[in-house]
Amino acid sequence: MSRVVVVGGGPAGLTVASLIRDRDVLLYEEHPRFGEPRHCTSIVGLYTASFFAKLLTPRVVKRGYKRFLFHTRLGSYLVEFSREVAFYLERPLLEEKLADKASRLGHSLQTGVRAKPLDTYSVRAGDGIVRFDRLVVADGSTGEFFRFFNGRRREYLYGLQALVEHEGGEDTIHVEYGVGGALFSWFVPIGDGLGLAGYLTERHVGDPGSAVKKVLGVAGVKYRRLLGFFGGVVVKPGQLSRPHIRGRVFFIGDALGLVKPFTYGGLYYVARLARVLVESLENPATYEREVKRLARLNSLERGFSGIGVPELAPPILKVVSSSGLFNPLDYDEHFRLILKTAASPLLVYLTLFKSVA
Ligand SMILES: Cc1cc2nc3c(=O)[nH]c(=O)nc-3n(C[C@H](O)[C@H](O)[C@H](O)COP(=O)(O)OP(=O)(O)OC[C@H]3O[C@@H](n4cnc5c(N)ncnc54)[C@H](O)[C@@H]3O)c2cc1C
Structure with missing residues (x-):
């Protein structure tokens, strides 16, 4: 069977490993336990929470939130939604459940082992050289594989x-x-x-x-x-890796570098891309297309985050939520919020006009 080496046992590497069937997976995590040391706040939107709840167990979603209080130099804004739009993921339960799922598929997960990049055929791990058919780079934001394969540093x-x-x-x-x-x-x-x-x-x-x-x-x-x-x-948003190198080395998670421009969260893109990556191991063009599509939307969102002062985001969110246009999925897809912001004054007007008529 062909062998996939995964470098990194964070949410990205473990999610990919838990979705691969019909191949041998060898995953390396440099720390002794998955999910530790912790760095993330673990707030995600509905898409991401549902993805992990369905893949693992609803227990990984500890709680949801409807109320947000924004404190800005222009004042404080309470924005309250009728449904929960943000969710707190239980860690390290998330990593433990992902590791269980990957282990039950027969994959080998090795903790306490740091992998080092060599070329597009092998990595160094522990004392030996390990060959692979595909390499999944999921070594996080500061991992050395990005530097090695992309030839530059990140900010x-x-x-x-x-x-x-x-x-x-x-x-x-x-x-x-x-x-x-x-x-x-x-x-x-x-x-x-x-x-x-x-x-x-x-x-x-x-x-x-x-x-x-x-x-x-x-x-x-x-x-x-x-x-x-x-x-x-x-x-820092906007410093993407190549999605893959010659169809042999694939990047995902913080190693890929897609980060939401308003909240700086990265888990949404893990949930969006893990399955696509696994299905693209023989056809990298599919993965590349999806990464580019998400990157285009991300860059549109970044454009908007760059022109406005962030203080404007809460009042805009208030307008969109009170226009009744808000869908809980918009928390993750800010470009929808931007489109709805443009549309909401018109729609509020049309709704009022209809009710008066
Ligand atoms: C303070 C903070 C708050 C955040 N809050 C949120 C939030 O609320 N919501 C959200 O969506 N995102 C948040 N993020 C971002 C989120 O943590 C990342 O997007 C997410 O962890 C990415 O997962 P990953 O698996 O790609 O990387 P990581 O979680 O960093 O995992 C990478 C793993 O690879 C291992 N590793 C690295 N190099 C090697 C190697 N050479 N060999 C073996 N193992 C290696 C590391 O030990 C690590 O376990 C936050 C980040 C920070 C710093």
């Missing part, structure tokens, strides 16, 4: 967050723009009196403790204790 953004014991406010996600020089910051209640408070910046912040306290202060969240910090880096 990053830095995300840091604290697990917080807090009081009240269990149902609202807070999003802030421009606090303490951060691109944006957040407080996400995750249940049982715990929440995640964090921020994304262009460069490291000297004292994460006081930065997180500032985030909590602006959000007006009362907290008892900061229980610990974790974080990582995000690829």
